Amino acid sequence: MHPVRKQRLWLVLFLVVFSSSAIGLMAYALRGNINLFYPPVDVAAGLAPVGQNIRVGGMVVDGSVQRSDNSLEVRFAVTDYEAVVPVVYTGILPDLFDEGQGAVAAGKLDENGVLQASEVLAKHDENYMPPEVAEALEASKSRMAEQAAGQGYGQ
Amino acid sequence: MWTLFHKFGSPPWLYRLSGSILRWLLPITVVALVAGSVWGLLFTAPDFRQGNSYRIIYIHVPAAVVALAGYYVMAIAGAVSLIWRMKMADIAMRACAPIGAALTFIALVTGSIWGKPTWGTWWVWDARITSMLILLFLYLGVVALYEAYENKALAAKACAVLSLVGTVNIPIIYKSVDWWYSLHQPASIKFTGGSTIDPSMLYPLLFMILAFYALFTCALLLNMRAEILQREQRTAWVRALAGERGGN
Known part of the structure; x- marks a missing residue:
């Protein structure tokens, strides 16, 4: 390769590496905000500010959803399987909101550690399948659970 | 190898080559886009959670994938233009930008339409969506920067630097859903290990991604041909071509 072009090639590589590391460091420094x-x-560790608008996300705890009889108020809890945050929300929930599924709630934490949510979004996962496949999976899962339970009684 | 590389720098050669490629690629692309859409929209099962609304994936994901890949095409053309000062590379770089912007825009709009029924919002400033918006601005920035210069050699230099600096955004978009907590779900198609999308839904999706790559290639070549004719309008070969066609 011609020496001038080789020099320009190095310049291009330097440009890409330098700008990438600069932006990489910036993203790393701002990771909390991203x-x-x-x-x-x-x-739970107290890293989230109390009384300010924040979002809390996780899986909706099975059996935690309680709907009010005379208003749109809903109470539920989100978990990352390490800690649980209770959420109170008044409004219409997205269609995909369900127990055992991901959700992101936006609102303010009160003194009791309850998130007073003003918005609840459903977070769906990356699994796509036809309903029949989902049913077959569910059936085989419960069969395996039965088998495991059967073995447990045998011992 | 170098002779072939230098041939790409010749406008009439590239014009003829792209013409013969387009003659068969263009019909294939149209057929593939129609066939893939029909396959995805009519001949796949609904999703077990999202029902029929997931079918927008057959436009959303291909547009997003090719928008990211197209950026690399633009940046590589930019690097070639910086290192070898090749005019055809400038043209390729400039031709990528509006196509990439259109695909990014399609990905953002379809994502927004998909987000409303599933997530419950049109827009959220999470890492994936925000970095995709930055990609749109980068593409539009290349167009604007190029058009801002009267001197096209200078314009190409500035755009090449911008597109090379912007490449950092591509891995950020791709990995954003893994690196940060985001509303957007992680990738369903995985290069290693099993994909988390049922094969009956995956194959039409992969087919549509290929069709979008073909669409990108067609649009790129058509764009480049128009720009080549524009720039070379005073040369003998373009005059000969015009005489052949129009006879004026």
């Missing part, structure tokens, strides 16, 4: 939400474990 996260869309706090995981419940951070809220």
